[in-house]
Amino acid sequence: MTIAPTAPPVTGGPSLPQRRELVTEIPGPRSRELHARKTAAVADGVGVTLPVYVEAAGGGILRDIDGNSLIDFGSGIAVTGVGNSAPAVVEAVSAQVAAFTHTCFTITGYEGYVAVAEKLNELTPGDFDKRTALFNSGAEAVENAVKIARHHTGRQAVVAFDHAYHGRTNLTMALTAKAMPYKSGFGPFAPEVYRAPLSYPFRDGGLSGEAAAARAISVIEKQIGAANLAAIIIEPIQGEGGFIVPAEGFLPALQRWARANDVVFIADEVQTGFARTGAFFASEHEGIEPDLIVTAKGIAGGLPLSAVTGRADIMNSAHAGGLGGTYTGNPIACAAALATIESYRSENLVERARELETLFRGRLNALRVNDRRIGDVRGRGAMMAIELVDPATGEPDAALTGRVAAAAHAAGLVLLTCGTYGNVIRFLPPLAISDELALEGLDVLRDALAAS
Numbered sequence: 001m002t003i004a005p006t007a008p009p010v011t012g013g014p015s016l017p018q019r020r021e022l023v024t025e026i027p028g029p030r031s032r033e034l035h036a037r038k039t040a041a042v043a044d045g046v047g048v049t050l051p052v053y054v055e056a057a058g059g060g061i062l063r064d065i066d067g068n069s070l071i072d073f074g075s076g077i078a079v080t081g082v083g084n085s086a087p088a089v090v091e092a093v094s095a096q097v098a099a100f101t102h103t104c105f106t107i108t109g110y111e112g113y114v115a116v117a118e119k120l121n122e123l124t125p126g127d128f129d130k131r132t133a134l135f136n137s138g139a140e141a142v143e144n145a146v147k148i149a150r151h152h153t154g155r156q157a158v159v160a161f162d163h164a165y166h167g168r169t170n171l172t173m174a175l176t177a178k179a180m181p182y183k184s185g186f187g188p189f190a191p192e193v194y195r196a197p198l199s200y201p202f203r204d205g206g207l208s209g210e211a212a213a214a215r216a217i218s219v220i221e222k223q224i225g226a227a228n229l230a231a232i233i234i235e236p237i238q239g240e241g242g243f244i245v246p247a248e249g250f251l252p253a254l255q256r257w258a259r260a261n262d263v264v265f266i267a268d269e270v271q272t273g274f275a276r277t278g279a280f281f282a283s284e285h286e287g288i289e290p291d292l293i294v295t296a297k298g299i300a301g302g303l304p305l306s307a308v309t310g311r312a313d314i315m316n317s318a319h320a321g322g323l324g325g326t327y328t329g330n331p332i333a334c335a336a337a338l339a340t341i342e343s344y345r346s347e348n349l350v351e352r353a354r355e356l357e358t359l360f361r362g363r364l365n366a367l368r369v370n371d372r373r374i375g376d377v378r379g380r381g382a383m384m385a386i387e388l389v390d391p392a393t394g395e396p397d398a399a400l401t402g403r404v405a406a407a408a409h410a411a412g413l414v415l416l417t418c419g420t421y422g423n424v425i426r427f428l429p430p431l432a433i434s435d436e437l438a439l440e441g442l443d444v445l446r447d448a449l450a451a452s
C-alpha cells in the first residue's frame with residue numbers, strides 16, 4: 001500500500017488559475033502510474049475516456065496530478081454547470097457536513113429535502129400543483145418516474161425513442177437505445193418497453209416535427225395501443241444519443257397526443273436541465289409542460305442527487321412507503337442543491353448559457369464552412385455539438401471523431417464524444433467558463449480537426 005506524503009491541502013474552485021498549461025505529455029507520468037493502479041484495482045467495465053487523474057478543478061479548468069491544467073468542455077457530463085467546487089456549494093456542504101450527514105429522510109426528516117422539493121416545484125415548467133420526490137442518480141429517478149406513472153395509470157407499457165439514453169440500471173437499460181457499450185450482454189431487459197422513431201432533422205430528410213410525431217404516434221397506436229400505455233419518456237434534446245434537437249413541433253405534438261390519451265408524458269431532463277440549454281429546462285423552448293420531469297446532474301454542483309417532479313395527482317398516487325431509499329435526498333446533497341440552484345439565478349447562468357451558444361455556434365459554423373466533414377452544427381445553449389461525416393456520402397465518421405478527440409486530449413482539452421454512430425463531438429463547458437478559455441478550447445478543436 002502506498003502512503004501519500006504530507007502535502008498542502010489542494011484547493012479548486014474559481015481561484016484556480018484559469019489558463020491551459022501543459023507541463024508533461026498527456027497523460028503525464030503520475031497519471032500513468034495511477035492508471036496502472038486503476039487497472040489492477042478497478043473492474044475493466046468501468047472505462048475511462050481520458051486517463052488523467054484530477055487533483056483540483058474550478059471555473060473552466062481541471063488540474064491533474066502532474067500539474068497540467070486542462071480546459072474542461074465536459075463538466076463531468078453536464079454536472080458542474082456552476083463550476084467545480086463553486087464557493088457557495090463548498091460553504092453549504094461544509095456547514096451541512098458539520099451539522100449532520102444523514103438521517104434517512106423516510107425515518108426522520110430535515111428541511112433541506114423539503115426546500116429542494118419546493119424549489120423544483122416552483123422552477124419546473126407548468127403552473128399546476130406539483131410534488132417532488134428525491135433520489136440519488138439520474139437512472140434511479142427515471143426508474144421512479146416510470147413506477148409512478150404505472151401506479152397512476154394502472155397500465156404497464158412505456159415508450160422510449162430511438163437514440164434514447166436513460167441510464168444503466170435494468171429498466172433504464174431497456175429504455176436506452178444503444179447496445180454498445182450500454183446493453184450488450186447485460187440482458188434480459190425489463191419487459192413492456194417499446195421504441196418509437198424520433199425526429200432527427202439531420203438524418204430524416206428534414207421531416208417536419210408534426211410529421212415525425214405522426215410517424216411515432218402511428219407506431220405507438222399500432223404496436224401498443226394507447227389503452228395499454230402508462231408513459232412516454234423522452235429527452236427534449238437527446239444527450240448520449242447525439243445532441244439531437246427534434247424538429248420544431250415534434251415535442252408539442254407528442255405531448256398533445258399523450259394528454260388526449262391519458263398517457264403520462266415524462267421529460268428526462270437529466271442532461272438538459274438547470275440552465276444548460278439557455279432555459280432553466282429545455283422543455284421551455286417549445287412550451288412543453290411535462291406531467292413528470294426527471295432531473296439530476298446539474299442539480300447539486302457535483303453531489304449525487306436526482307428528482308422526479310410533476311403533477312400532484314400523479315406524484316401522490318403511490319402509497320406511503322412506495323417510494324424511498326436509504327440515501328434518497330441526502331442532506332449534504334440537498335444543501336449543495338439549494339446553493340447550486342440559487343447560483344443559477346444569482347449568477348444569471350441561463351443568460352450565460354445563451355452567450356456561450358452564440359460563441360460556440362459562431363466558431364463551429366465558421367469551421368464548417370471550410371470543412372465539409374462537419375455535417376451538422378446543432379444544440380442549444382451550452383449544449384452544442386458537431387456531427388462528423390464522410391463529406392462524399394454523409395455516412396457517420398466515428399474514426400475521425402475518435403482521432404479529433406484524441407488530438408484534443410493530447411493538447412489539454414477535455415472533449416467528449418457521443419451519438420448512436422459515435423460520430424458526434426459535444427460541448428458541455430461549465431457555465432462558469434470564461435470566454436477566453438472557451439475560445440482557446442475551440443482553437444484546440446480547430447487544430448485537432450486540421451491534424452486529423
Ligand code: PLZ
Nearest residue numbers: 077137138139165166167235239270271
Ligand atoms: N438520462 C438524459 O444523460 C446520464 C451517462 C454517463 P445517471 N448521462 C451520462 C455514463 O456513461 O454512464 C443520463 C442522461 C439522461 C439519464 C441519465 C442517467 O443518469 O446519473 O448517470 O444515472
